[in-house]
Amino acid sequence: MFEAILLTVITAATPLLLAAIGELVVERSGVLNLGVEGMMIMGAVTGFAVANLTGSGTLGILGAIGAGMALSALFGFLVLVLVTNQVATGLALTLLGLGLSGLIGEAFIGVPGLKLEKLDLPFLSDLPFVGPVIFGQDPIVYMSVAIVIAVAYALARTRAGLVLRAVGDNHASAHALGLSVLKVRFLAVLFGGGCAGLAGGYMSLAYTPQWVENMTAGRGWIALALVVFASWLPWRVVIGAYLFGAVTVLTFHAQAVGAGVPSQLLSSLPYLATIVVLVLISSNRRLTLVNTPACLGKPFVPDR
């Protein structure tokens, strides 16, 4: 029973974690991409379609990542090159993704999906109890963990991370130092798109291996909120995503048991719990201030 719950928590948290860590990188570079939901749903439908047509889960994953990146590349071109408004462009991207995915997915409604194989790690998966739960996951879960660790390490320790933070903190100074603001931002946007696409692919290849219109159901928006509440720190995004996943799963079980609590209250619980916990851990205002990208959402047009 407990193992089963833990398993579902991981499954519920992974898409949030992936989408949020991608958006974190985008926002750290100073760009606000509100199109996460749109990129996720495009990842979901493309991943499903590719896996279904080729019969390969790996190609499905790649297709999902590619779809997210393609959409984000469009976003990047619009906001970075044509300097359109980031909020409006991001919203439009979500609408575009939702519409386009419905169109592409029409042929796949009701088609049985292809569920990703679990990837057992030698030795580790044979450990008692923790083995099957933690080390018996599908590849995307491992990828999500690897991505988070890589992002956290890169941000804190590498030159690339330093450049990313610098560009997000003060793009004018970064330009004056000879850093290529637009290139850094475009790469960050692409990375965010890839992560969001992967998160969508996880929904349609592992979470519920089928295509249902609008199946991301607002997870992109939750991921966006997580980034802010986590004050742009990777490990806090992990806490937020897993907490949200855990409380969601628990409320399902509570509803099933029939705890006598109104279901509306129960379904609002994950949001409440996540907000409360993340607000509590971000009480260190200094840390928050230092990590908030000062140029978030501001267009960069160098003086001529």
Place this chain on the structure above:
Amino acid sequence: MDSSTAAAEEGTNNAPPGGGGRRAGAEILLAARGITKRFGSIAANADVDLVINKGEIHALLGENGAGKSTLVKILYGALQPDAGSVEWQGKPVRVASPAAARSLGIGMVFQHFSLFEALSVSENIALALEKPGTMRSLGERIRAVSREYGLPLDPDALVADLPVGIRQRIEIVRCLLQAPRLIIMDEPTSVLTPQEADELFLTLKRLASEGCAVLYISHRLEEVQRICHHATILRHGKVVAECDPTLETPGSLARMMVGAEIANVAAASRPNETSPVRLSARSLSLAPATPFAVPLTGVTVEVKAGEVVAIAGVAGNGQGELFDALTGERRTAAGMVTIDGTPCGQEGITRRRQRGAAFVPEERLGHGAVPGFRLSSNILLTRHATDDGLVKGGFVAFGRIGEMEKRIKQVYDVRMSHDDPEARSLSGGNLQKFVVGREMSRNPGVLIVNQPTWGVDAGAAALIRQALVDLSRKGSAVLVISQDLDEIYEIADRIAVISRGHLSPAEPAAAMTRERIGLLMAGGAEAGTAAPAPVTAAAGGA
């Protein structure tokens, strides 16, 4: 020294005669010809020629808004000229971006800093270096090199916590560590102490002797005379003269810049001993807000109606914290600060403004004015709650603000390219004049100014100082925090010295010798004996 300027092998001698400080036979490093840059209707640079030789410290002089920053930004690729060409070591180049300039070997210290506030000192420096190495080794290097340059830095400090004096040091050390072939410095010493400036000059001279060229912008003409080999003078965007500054006097240089004589500050009557106290701090103590801030301990000072009290001190000794406490940016116990006898330590800035106080912070772009706001909006920001009638029944009286903007512009001689521009488009000195003018034009009963003439040309500095003295003689209390001892002697009736968060009692200016101030700066009698020497040395330049 040879008075004729020998050109490089190319045989093109474009440099006008008179460069007596120039070394004979020096090679041309950079030659800019016919540089023109227009902003709207005004030409910030009109057909400017500039030739810099290897190993030369070249001064670029001119009054506020003359176009100095515009010209160096073009050389650094941060702006593109409308016309003109640049040659680097005899080859025509297009400096399309700062990255291109840096790869040529041009480094720059900006007038308005280009630092990352959310990053540490070493991270800020690492970003400018090609191969910074590990953070630990870089930290060590910064510590060592910055001490060697006489501009000590703590590599782990966060830039957001540091006062402008220290930020200036970061900019300079960052530029020097890049080992550029041409160093452009836009007013690097305006917020440095005389000692720090002296150390910087030694470093620059050494670099120049090793063949590095320096393009040096400053409003402090004594230092230009001391270190520069050649000077180009701009007025209204045009080159009006070139000269050897060692053969000139500060007065003659200033005349070339402004085209007129500069007045001395005249203080009318002495202030009255029995005048009422309008501003006071009593045993003001304040814990540091950040790990790198200075705690204030028992600061006591009174400013009477009709007098100017100046606080001298080396940057980063608590000036910023004292300013924050006096203005209400940080609250203290109520009685620690009084305005016209009313305890107001618990009140915010707006409340204190309503009591007749006005404040000018040291950082004009970002703290004193919102860069992206028009000047009129910036006026509204500090004066919306005062009795100027700028807001009536919740509505903004734009007409009145417009009039006010025009008046400030006229009285304080703020020069701009078009009406009501964004604050960021003003030249540094002109923005300073605007910010000071905005506060002074209220005729405040209490005025607290931090670094009133940072980056302001000699003529405008005299104007601002005269206005400060005149304001006090009309019955206001004026408190000036400054690192410029010459300025302090020019305007102050009484002088106090701040050192590590302690303030010495304010004493009549006549009784305060430079030696005594130097001793107090070094922490009073208990601290080292080495301090007075550099201060007196600096005094020689007055």
